[in-house]
Amino acid sequence: QLYYPTSAKLNNNIQDEYPLEFYELLIATQADGHLTEDSNAIQFSFVKQRKIDRLLNIINVLNIDYSIFVHARKGRVETAVRLKAKDPYTLLLRKYLSENKKILLNMLELSYDTRYHILDCIKYWDGTIKSNGDIVLDTTDAFFIDLIQSICSITNSKNINNTFTKKTCY
Numbered sequence: 556q557l558y559y560p561t562s563a564k565l566n567n568n569i570q571d572e573y574p575l576e577f578y579e580l581l582i583a584t585q586a587d588g589h590l591t592e593d594s595n596a597i598q599f600s601f602v603k604q605r606k607i608d609r610l611l612n613i614i615n616v617l618n619i620d621y622s623i624f625v626h627a628r629k630g631r632v633e634t635a636v637r638l639k640a641k642d643p644y645t646l647l648l649r650k651y652l653s654e655n656k657k658i659l660l661n662m663l664e665l666s667y668d669t670r671y672h673i674l675d676c677i678k679y680w681d682g683t684i685k686s687n688g689d690i691v692l693d694t695t696d697a698f699f700i701d702l703i704q705s706i707c708s709i710t711n712s713k714n715i716n717n718t719f720t721k722k723t724c725y
Contacts, residue, residue, distance in 0.1 A: 571669045576616045577644065578662075578669055579676040583610060584648055585656050585699065586680035595640035595649050600633050607634050609679055619644045657698050662706055670710045677703065 571578075584590075587606065589598045601607045614621055620639040625632060638645040651660040662673060678690045685691060692703060700716060707714035 569664070569666050571666050573647075574617065575669060575672045576613045577647070578665070578673055579679075580610075580613050580617065580644070581648060581651060581658065581660065582673060582676055583613065583680050584652060585658055585696075586694075588648075588656070590649065590652065590654065590656065591640075595646055597638040597645055597648060599636045601636075602631055602633055606679070607636070610636055614638065614644075617644050657696075658702060662702060663709065667710060670706050671712075674703070674706060674710060674712055 583599070584597055587599050587601070589600070591598055599610055601610070611623075614636070620642040622637045622639065623634065624637075625634050627633075638648075640646075651658060653659055662670065665673075674690075677692055678684050681694050682690045682692045692700070694700060704714050704716060706712075
């Protein structure tokens with residue numbers, strides 16, 4: 556009888572190049588950001604106050620230059636946050652995202668603490684938390700799913716991938 560581990564803790568004892576908030580902002584941008592075509596700016600548009608608060612906290616910690624405006628759209632109030640095109644972190648984010656928002660940074664080479672933080676912050680952007688504490692990531696981006704599963708495998712986190720087809724217009 557053989558036993559194959561499904562995950563392990565790879566502790567590579569490296570120092571990450573950027574603060575944890577940068578990697579969370581990368582996940583937030585992949586999930587909810589819009590890469591503007593007219594400049595290097597990145598724009599977010601939210602209805603949920605918790606997402607607005609979380610994003611503002613991250614960009615204030617990183618001291619990113621941004622603008623914010625509130626407007627009515629489709630019968631609801633939306634808050635748009637625009638990271639200025641010339642801010643160093645905005646330019647850095649764009650360097651690590653393809654034009655269709657695929658993450659180009661090799662996250663498997665990050666430190667254990669950063670990888671764990673990335674897995675934990677997914678629940679705030681494209682994820683939800685189940686009553687048992689599990690995080691469910693709902694996305695159509697197969698590349699991102701593969702990346703997250705790989706991070707789970709070397710960060711000692713269990714993961715399960717379920718694929719389904721919605722019977723809606725999506």
